[in-house]
Amino acid sequence: MYDPRQRPVALRLLAAGFTIAEVHRQTGVPKSTLGYWKKHPEKAASRTPPLCPRCHDRAVDPAAYSYLLGLYLGDGHLARQHNGVYRLEIACSDAWPGLIDAAAEAVGTVLSSRVGRRQKPGCTMVGSYSKHWPCLFPQHGPGAKHTRKIELEGWQREIVDARTEEFVRGLIHSDGCRVINRVRKRLRGGDRWYEYPRYNFANVSLDIQRMFTGALDRLGVEWTQMNARNVSVAKREAVARLDGFVGPKY
Template identity: 50%
Template sequence: MHLHTLEVRQTALSLLRSGVRNAEVARRLDVPVGTVGYWKHLDRATRGECPGRGARDCARCHGLPLDHAAYAYLLGLYLGDGHISKYSGHRTYSLMITLDDRWPGVQDDAEAALRRVFPEHSTCRVGVKGAHNIKVYSNHLPCLFPQHGPGRKHERRIALEPWQQEIVDAFPWEFVRGLIHSDGCRTTNWTVRNGRRYEYPRYWFTNVSDDIRKLFTDTLDRLGVVWTNCTRHGKPYNVSVARKASVALMDAHVGPKH
């Protein structure tokens, strides 16, 4: 990843504060537009000027409408590859979802879900080696994602609150799709039968957290998807969906990453 000097960053911030658009700043300084957007967000967060600061814009605190389908998908992404943080000196929280560049469509879906769940807030993408961090800033992130806490997810208990479970029950496929798009995949396996090579599709979900895997498999159970737990090297981190009818269900509602 290319590192930009402090002088370049300060020049960019000066231009941004004067009203120059992100794309123009990126063009002048030969910096990726996503990086410029990230600098702008950090600058506004540090100065307490993030969009929606102080506003009544939280679905949980202020009773505003919440796009349940988008939230169910975003919840799956967050439990897989999401991270909420509040760095020293910042006045607001950030949600960052790290997604592989091999699947640009998943990155698009993630950013679209962020915009639907946080319609009053801006989003940005920050490039890292082989991936992009999809980000949004809001003081109300812990309200919408109460699973946030100190330490890694697999080192603490992860359970949905009743209102979250109601959303997942109403939009289970969106929740499953978010989990697969973050920590899952669709692959083609093969075996030999009667001397001939036989190929078949399989879905995998891999997560170190026992609680998150159980949320995934409990949802599959309610959807009628047959799954098996695959233990490798003594670690039961992998969930497999390989039966033909169950794969067909997954294909109809989730599909391969794109």
């Protein structure tokens, strides 16, 4: 695997008339790749691969990454392909087409790679191929997330602390929802029903739950642990706070 930053250099050298052997010596790009580029310069120029923010010291968009990290921890996974490339996939319900578009935009912004959509029963898998997805999501590992330790690395915590709202939004868009809760109160004159909005977040992984509730604490949003896997935000002021940057799925 050659350094993607050498691609424009190699293309300029080829265009200037340097031999494939000399360009290989100067850039490290495989000779077979250089031969293809020399034969198809238009295709080579239009297929500039994305640079990994972790490997090539490229700034990552903090808002897009924090949101995508929330989506990944909830409904995302990495699948290794036979050639060593990984496919990032985010499962998005077809009931929320706006969420599908938001996930695709975040994937493209974070790694500037081609983003595809694969249809499955009831959902759309938003995905992208790259050898560098494990660099951006080191939480990847064998087995389901709730069966192993999940924790953020230092550079991820810095981004999440700076863009906490986007992180919470991604978690809720993946494993949460905004619903209208109905409560019946029995009175002498008859039953009366009360309705109020609330947010629910459900994840089996205790580590991911703690990331979610820790983020809520930093934002000053009150929450309640409903059971082993569910966290609720029901206080009027807390719901209003989340409505300001999350809101219902669409």
